Amino acid sequence: MQAKDLLYECDSVSFVYPDGTPALKEVSFRVWREERIAILGVNGSGKSTLLRLLDGLLEPTGGEIRFLGTPLTERNLQDAVFGRKFRQRVGFVFQDADAQLFNATVWDEVAFAPRQLGMSESEVQRRVTDTLNLLGIAHLAERAPFRLSGGEKRKVAIACVLSMNPEVLLMDEPVAGLDPRMQNWLVNTLRLLHEAGKTLLIATHNLHVLPEFAERVLILSEKHQLIADLSVNDALANESLLIEAGLLHEHPHAHGDIVHTHLHAHEHHHEE
Ligand SMILES: Nc1ncnc2c1ncn2[C@@H]1O[C@H](COP(=O)(O)OP(=O)(O)OP(=O)(O)O)[C@@H](O)[C@H]1O
Ligand SMILES: [Mg+2]
Numbered sequence: 001m002q003a004k005d006l007l008y009e010c011d012s013v014s015f016v017y018p019d020g021t022p023a024l025k026e027v028s029f030r031v032w033r034e035e036r037i038a039i040l041g042v043n044g045s046g047k048s049t050l051l052r053l054l055d056g057l058l059e060p061t062g063g064e065i066r067f068l069g070t071p072l073t074e075r076n077l078q079d080a081v082f083g084r085k086f087r088q089r090v091g092f093v094f095q096d097a098d099a100q101l102f103n104a105t106v107w108d109e110v111a112f113a114p115r116q117l118g119m120s121e122s123e124v125q126r127r128v129t130d131t132l133n134l135l136g137i138a139h140l141a142e143r144a145p146f147r148l149s150g151g152e153k154r155k156v157a158i159a160c161v162l163s164m165n166p167e168v169l170l171m172d173e174p175v176a177g178l179d180p181r182m183q184n185w186l187v188n189t190l191r192l193l194h195e196a197g198k199t200l201l202i203a204t205h206n207l208h209v210l211p212e213f214a215e216r217v218l219i220l221s222e223k224h225q226l227i228a229d230l231s232v233n234d235a236l237a238n239e240s241l242l243i244e245a246g247l248l249h250e251h252p253h254a255h256g257d258i259v260h261t262h263l264h265a266h267e268h269h270h271e272e
Contacts, residue, residue, distance in 0.1 A: 005033040007068065007168060007199060008054060014062030015049055023049035026063065027226045029218060031201065033167075036194055038210055038232070039203040041220030042246030047203035048095050050220070051170045054201065055092040088117055091166035095173045095203070097153035101145035106137065106156050109145050113164040131163040134189075150177045158186070168199045175206055187212045207247045211236065219245045 008031035015024040024046045031037065039047045052058045053065055056072045065072045067090075070082055077083045091113075094100040103109040110131055114124045132138040135155045140148065145156055154177050161169060174190075175183045190200060190213045202213060210217075210232060217235040219228040221244065228241055235241060242248040 007031045007033055009066040009069075010054075010063070011065075012063035013050075013053065013060045013065055015046070015053060015058060016061045022224055024053070024060075024220075025224045027220075027224075028063075029226060029229055031199065033199055034194070034197055035216060036190075036200045036214045037202070037216045037218060038214035039201060039218050039220065040205070040235075040245040040247060042222055045220040045222055045246075046224045047220060048172050051092065051172050051201065051203060055090060055170055056086060057092075084117070087113075088164070089167045090170065091161035091164050091168070092170040093157050093161050093172060093174055095176075097150070097157040098146070100157045100160065101153060104144060105141065106132075106143050106145055106148075106159075107141040109156055110159045110163045113160060117164065127163045127165075131159045134162065135159050151179060151182065154178060155182070167197075168201070169193065171200070171202045173203055173205070175204070175209060183209065205247060207236075207242070210247075 008029075010027055010029050012026045012028050013024055014022075014026055016022050027046075027050065039050060041047050049058065053060060053072070056067075056077050059072070059074055067086060070076055072086075077086060101109055103112055107128060110128045111124050114127050119127070129138070132141060135158065137152065137155050137159065140152060140156070145153060148156065154174075158174065161171075169190075175186055178186060187209050190202075194200060194213075200213065204210065214232050217228065217230055217232055218226060219235070219241065221227040227244065228235065235245075239248060
């Protein structure tokens with residue numbers, strides 16, 4: 001790898017929320033251009049916090065994150081040149097679409113970032129139309145985002161990021177709430193984005209789609225530490241690690257009068 005392909009450097013990054021809640025502890029890793037990385041960990045382990053830090057929405061309370069060599073600090077992000085470069089290159093799909101959507105119509109929502117980046121109105125029109133068509137939501141253009149269904153909101157949130165055409169995509173649980181057809185569409189779209197040279201960092205609990213959109217896995221522990229940084233294949237072969245990541249769980253079953261445990265992927269629901 002060449003130095004120019006190094007996108008992110010996280011050096012001993014810690015984060016404590018203002019109310020004193022710890023969310024990340026001394027996490028270090030690097031991200032190279034065109035990598036596809038899944039961020040795994042149980043609820044509350046710090047996945048969303050890590051993505052917010054990588055998007056510059058939060059600043060580490062300890063350690064440092066550098067993007068293309070420049071520390072991601074509020075001050076640097078306010079710098080016109082670096083801030084603009086960063087915003088153009090990095091797109092973030094939030095876990096909670098309600099926190100991301102704030103415009104009066106879906107059209108304005110998807111047009112927001114391209115307009116912010118100073119694109120001409122004809123370019124904005126073209127991008128919004130293309131993106132809405134790509135996601136099959138052109139019919140929602142004049143609707144108010146906050147009155148959409150959960151899955152529709154998620155599609156709009158994804159459209160907002162795709163319309164910017166960023167080089168790095170940060171996605172927080174992107175398939176959650178999507179119907180199977182849309183999940184399949186998203187997984188295919190992520191593959192095409194990868195083939196187009198994008199870098200993907202995706203927080204997920206979905207074991208089944210994992211090998212389809214990641215080669216590398218970062219696992220955060222309940223104590224907010226990075227406990228594994230390995231290939232997807234090595235992660236999938238390591239049952240105890242998957243249990244620790246909250247992707248598998250042991251579940252007692254009664255068969256006749258014999259009770260034993262099976263391992264289950266998380267999204268399977270059990271008849272209790
Ligand atoms: N705004 C906040 N203020 C205080 N604590 C917070 C805030 N947001 C998150 N936390 C806490 O920080 C820790 C990490 O939360 P985070 O949302 O990053 O976890 P997560 O891995 O994304 O979880 P999930 O799988 O449920 O989405 C948790 O203990 C959480 O309660
Ligand atoms: Mg989260």
